[in-house]
Amino acid sequence: MKHIGFLSFGHWTPSPHSQVRTGSDALLQSIELAVAAEELGADGAYFRVHHFARQLGSPFPLLAAIGARTSSIEIGTGVIDMRYENPLYMAEDAGAADLIAGGRLQLGISRGSPEQVIEGYKYFGYVPAEGKTDADMARDHADVFLEVVQGKGFAQPNPSPMFPNPPGLLRLEPFSEGLRRRIWWGAGNRASAEWTAGKGMNLMSSTLLTEDTGIPFHQAQAEQIRVYRDAWAAAGHDWEPRVSVSRSIFALVDDRDHAYFGGHGEEGDQVGYLDGGSARFGPSYAAEPDVLVEQLAKDEAIAAADTLLLTVPNQLGVDYNAHVIESILTHVAPGLGWR
Secondary structure, three states: OOEEEEEEOOOOOOOOOOOOOOHHHHHHHHHHHHHHHHHHOOOEEEEOOOOOOOOOOOOHHHHHHHHHHOOOOEEEEOOEEHHHOOHHHHHHHHHHHHHHOOOOEEEEEEOOOOOOOOOHHHHHOOOOOOOOOHHHHHHHHHHHHHHHOOOOOOEOOOOOOOOOOOOOOEOOOOOOOOHHHHEEEEOOOHHHHHHHHHOOOEEEEOOEEOOOOOOOHHHHHHHHHHHHHHHHHHHOOOOOOOEEEEEEEEEOOOHHHHHHHOOOOOEOOEEEEEOOEEEEEOOEEEEOHHHHHHHHOOOHHHHHOOEEEEEEOHHHOHHHHHHHHHHHHHHHHHHHOOO
16 A cells, blocks of 8 residues: 655646635635545645745744644645754654644755745744855754754753743753654655665655656666665665655546646646756656556556655645545556555
């Protein structure tokens, strides 16, 4: 059985053709879609995080709200840009949201994607140390976050505190047991996947790779997964990690599907440039269910991963996106042995 969830951009636009026209629409509809996805039997509700854009920003109020409205679905991010984060404050927010959700958070973090503004993290008060890059800063922030979410005391208590303290050094509160093993790193290439394994994080691989080795995307991504698992074994961690990949997949089962995606078919890889380097973007799929089963059975990265995140066009509204998720769960997943 494969874990199947959805990944939403949380994008809104004032266009009259969009069903998500305001930030309020994006947030409230995200909650409603997570509730609907849980009722349909999906395993996860994940949300992209962007700053200075008409998309979802600070994720923890949303994750906590979904946690309070649902009971079983995993709730995650894909991904939180660690260049912008105060890792201690983030640990407190994550602990609170995870407790509200009953231990269902699956937090994807990373260096982040290209930004809407130039060096936006500086507006949040963060500047790379001398001789370091913004990517280095993101990893430094991640290191601190990973350390403090373990729940070990590190802060010297005040001898005359406002409230009674337990003995010893103090940790951040509220603390959520088990959250440390539910942190994922969004890796864009083989080197970052190897680093992710060394840090003891789950692997999140999206619809692009920040390297192009000349082979099809799904094979390159499968190679990234193999590198990650080999590095995990070499690191000697005492638990089994998870690996997710993202795909745009649309089953054409009614007139709406054909109207929106009927002319897309199977779109192959695209090669381009991202942040000054070559990148390979993965395929998207739109076909009748039996054709999708044949196409997806050949995707080596999906086969290698245990979790599949379906990117959904949130601007088309809750009802249609619930239909997109249900179509994959009922018409495609069984034919591939995922259900």
